[in-house]
Amino acid sequence: MFEAVIFDMDGTLTIPAIDFAKLREEIGCQDEDIIDGINMLPVEARGRAWEIVERHEKEAMRNLRLTPGVPELMRKLDSAGLRKGLLTRNSRSSFDEFAVKTGFKFDIVVDRSFPFLKPHPGAVIHMLGEWKIHPSRALVVGDYIHDIHCGKAAGASTCLLLNENNRRYGEIANFAVPDFFALDRIIFE
Numbered sequence: 001m002f003e004a005v006i007f008d009m010d011g012t013l014t015i016p017a018i019d020f021a022k023l024r025e026e027i028g029c030q031d032e033d034i035i036d037g038i039n040m041l042p043v044e045a046r047g048r049a050w051e052i053v054e055r056h057e058k059e060a061m062r063n064l065r066l067t068p069g070v071p072e073l074m075r076k077l078d079s080a081g082l083r084k085g086l087l088t089r090n091s092r093s094s095f096d097e098f099a100v101k102t103g104f105k106f107d108i109v110v111d112r113s114f115p116f117l118k119p120h121p122g123a124v125i126h127m128l129g130e131w132k133i134h135p136s137r138a139l140v141v142g143d144y145i146h147d148i149h150c151g152k153a154a155g156a157s158t159c160l161l162l163n164e165n166n167r168r169y170g171e172i173a174n175f176a177v178p179d180f181f182a183l184d185r186i187i188f189e
């Protein structure tokens with residue numbers, strides 16, 4: 001039985017709204033991780049790159065649509081007394097807008113200002129330390145390989161929310177689910 005669930009935001013709690021291909025093209029980074037890609041740019045080009053990222057994040061928030069089943073699961077986690085964490089590589093202002101629009105409350109939110117970003121397990125280790133919860137009692141849920149690697153490296157269980165582009169990561173995660181109703185069963189059954 002889990003005592004904590006840590007969620008990714010984009011593409012997990014929300015229906016994917018960031019066009020990463022377009023974002024990469026505008027920034028001029030290829031296949032590499034976007035944040036690594038920006039850090040590899042000359043210092044004077046990074047400010048502009050972050051502005052592009054923030055514009056895309058704002059646009060995604062304007063078009064915010066929740067993944068079906070999310071509000072129900074949030075309420076159920078609250079009533080069951082499980083800890084809820086949110087771990088995103090988005091900016092704090094992007095999360096703040098999400099929180100205002102949805103009314104969701106999390107016990108801990110980690111955004112990209114945290115020194116260790118996914119796939120580094122630092123943020124998960126930090127949350128579990130704060131909550132004094134053993135990693136084996138925590139589930140990390142996300143839609144990308146970084147989410148799964150991050151949870152695994154922290155010693156937590158992991159669940160991939162399947163979409164049409166990520167099926168190949170399914171075998172790395174402990175669980176792979178098509179929707180939040182299946183995730184609900186993993187947590188509560």
Ligand SMILES: [Mg+2]
Binds near residue numbers: 008
């Ligand atoms: Mg995601």
